[in-house]
Amino acid sequence: MRFEDVELGDELPERHPDVSLERVRTFVRAGHHDFPRFTDHEVAKREGLPGAVVPGIMSQALLSAMIHDWAPGSRIRSLDTVFRTPMIVGTKPTCRAAVTDVDDDARTVELDITMTTEDGVTSVLGTAVVELD
Amino acid sequence: MILDLHTHSIRSDDGRAKVENYCQWIRKKEIPLDGFVLTEHRQFDDDSDYRGLEDRYQLLILKASEVETDYGHVLVFGVNDDLRQEFDFARIDNPIGEVLEAAKRCGAVAAPCHPGRPNVGLFAHYERKPEVEGIELIEVFNGGSRPGEDDWSVREADARGWAGFGGSDSHIVSRIGFCATEFDDDIRDMDGLLTALRSKRFVPRTFR
Numbered sequence: 001m002r003f004e005d006v007e008l009g010d011e012l013p014e015r016h017p018d019v020s021l022e023r024v025r026t027f028v029r030a031g032h033h034d035f036p037r038f039t040d041h042e043v044a045k046r047e048g049l050p051g052a053v054v055p056g057i058m059s060q061a062l063l064s065a066m067i068h069d070w071a072p073g074s075r076i077r078s079l080d081t082v083f084r085t086p087m088i089v090g091t092k093p094t095c096r097a098a099v100t101d102v103d104d105d106a107r108t109v110e111l112d113i114t115m116t117t118e119d120g121v122t123s124v125l126g127t128a129v130v131e132l133d
Numbered sequence: 134m135i136l137d138l139h140t141h142s143i144r145s146d147d148g149r150a151k152v153e154n155y156c157q158w159i160r161k162k163e164i165p166l167d168g169f170v171l172t173e174h175r176q177f178d179d180d181s182d183y184r185g186l187e188d189r190y191q192l193l194i195l196k197a198s199e200v201e202t203d204y205g206h207v208l209v210f211g212v213n214d215d216l217r218q219e220f221d222f223a224r225i226d227n228p229i230g231e232v233l234e235a236a237k238r239c240g241a242v243a244a245p246c247h248p249g250r251p252n253v254g255l256f257a258h259y260e261r262k263p264e265v266e267g268i269e270l271i272e273v274f275n276g277g278s279r280p281g282e283d284d285w286s287v288r289e290a291d292a293r294g295w296a297g298f299g300g301s302d303s304h305i306v307s308r309i310g311f312c313a314t315e316f317d318d319d320i321r322d323m324d325g326l327l328t329a330l331r332s333k334r335f336v337p338r339t340f341r
Contacts (some may be wrong), residue, residue, distance in 0.1 A: 009161040082147045082304070100154050100306040110154070112307040121279050125305050127149045 001071035003107045003132040012070045012097040012111070017062040019054045024089050027058045038089070052089040059087060059124045063113045066095045067130055074130050077108060081126035085117065092118045097128070107132055134320055135338065136193065137169040137313045139208060139246060139272060139300025144181065145174040147304055152183060154306045156190035164310040164340070168193025170210065170326070172246075172300075175201060175223045177212045195323050198222060199246065202229040204258045204265055208272065208300075211241035211327045233267040242330045246272040247302065248289070249282035256289060270330065273297030274337040276311030283339075298330070299337035312339045 021039065028034040033055055036043035044052045064076055087093055094116050101110035108131045115124040140155065141148035152171070159166050169192070171178065176198065183194040197210045203226050209216070219235035220227050229245075236243035248255035248271050255271070273286040274297070290297040299312035317334040320326050329335060 008157060080149060082149065098307045100158060101151070112149075112305040114305070119280055122277060125149070127305065 001074065001132060003109075006099055006102065006109050006132065008099055008102050010099040012066060015062070015066045015069065015095040016092060017065070017095060019058075019062075019087065019089055019091065019093060021052070021089050024052070024054060024058065027061070028055060031055075031057065033057065041089070049086055050088055054087040054089055054093075056081070056083055056124075059083075059115055062093075063095055063097070063115060063124070063128070066097060067111065067113075067128060070097075071130065071132055074132050077129040077131055079113075079126065079128045081113070081124050083124055085121055085123045087115060087117065087123040093123065094118075100127075134167045134316045134318070135165055135313050136316065136320065136326070137166055137301050137303070137310055138210075138298055139172050139199070139275065139302045139312075140169045140309055141173060141199075141302070141304045142171055144171070144176070144178050145304070147174070149304060150306045150309070152181070152194065153186055155303075155309050156186050156192055158306045158309060159192065160190055166192070166310050166313060168195065168320075169309060170195045170197050170300075172197045172199040172208050174199050175225070177217065177222060193320065195326060200227060200232060201225040201253075202227045202232055204229040204245070204262070205248065205250075205252075205254045206246050207232055207243050208246045209236055209241055209243045210330060211236075211323055213239060213241065215239040216241050229265050230267065233265070237267070240327070242270075242327055244268075244270045244272060244298070244330075246300065247275040247278060247282065248272065249278065249285040250275075254282070256285065268293075268295060270296040270298060270333070272300055274299030274312035274339045276301035276303060276308055276341065296333040296335070297337050298335060299339060311341045312337065314338065
């Protein structure tokens with residue numbers, strides 16, 4: 001994906017990332033971010049959560065992966081997220097993004113990024129600035 | 134005339150949308166909006182001047198507020214200096230009765246938004262506190278609602294004789310226009326919006 005190929009309003013292909021317990025365990029161990037609230041539903045419930053939650057940094061990683069799937073080799077200059085509702089481990093989220101601004105001089109685009117739960121509730125929203133060749 | 138009555142820009146702490154990007158998006162995506170109202174959280178934005186954007190994109194851009202009360206969030210249209218002396222917009226626990234009364238006294242219109250939402254919606258508070266007097270309209274369609282929340286709002290509004298309007302509650306550009314309000318009359322400024330809201334000559338719309 002080159003800068004010239006992108007227009008305001010373009011929508012990135014949707015992604016349905018794997019947030020199974022096994023996948024989350026792999027992520028938190030690799031990231032040295034291994035806390036039971038991410039990998040144990042009962043512990044998470046005792047902490048007042050609805051179940052084990054996908055770590056925020058994993059949600060950001062999945063959104064970043066969606067961007068790089070769309071534009072391999074692009075550089076994510078910023079990723080700014082707001083966490084609104086916990087994403088529960090073992091559910092089926094949807095990641096979406098759309099181009100909302102284009103900077104011809106910097107050859108960057110701004111994206112709206114969202115991760116929604118399977119019943120359509122927004123779990124994570126934000127923006128990313130991406131530099132393209 | 135169709136207006137999105139509930140939007141946030143980067144002036145709100147959790148808003149990530151620049152106002153010009155809203156305008157560009159509306160035109161590029163041919164969203165059937167004639168304008169929108171910026172309802173920033175816990176404040177009124179005195180500083181921003183959007184007249185240039187209004188002219189460039191042929192959109193009406195008005196400013197209002199979303200304040201927080203002991204019965205959830207409330208949109209306030211027609212904020213003026215008198216109203217801002219009546220209660221603290223930055224507080225998260227303003228007594229709703231005081232907000233509704235102050236708005237009426239100062240010529241503004243106040244309406245609970247996303248009333249079906251847990252914690253920050255009006256109806257959640259009815260489960261453990263007395264019902265509120267003085268409500269005349271509520272937001273029945275909200276772009277961020279969970280399944281069932283808007284249906285509940287419509288049922289309650291019908292049962293109580295309240296008028297219902299719609300707003301996207303957008304915090305990012307691509308969510309603007311998910312819900313809106315279609316007015317019978319042409320609206321050119323905040324006074325026109327206040328008149329239209331009081332007349333109840335409008336219907337909520339959803340474009341999701």
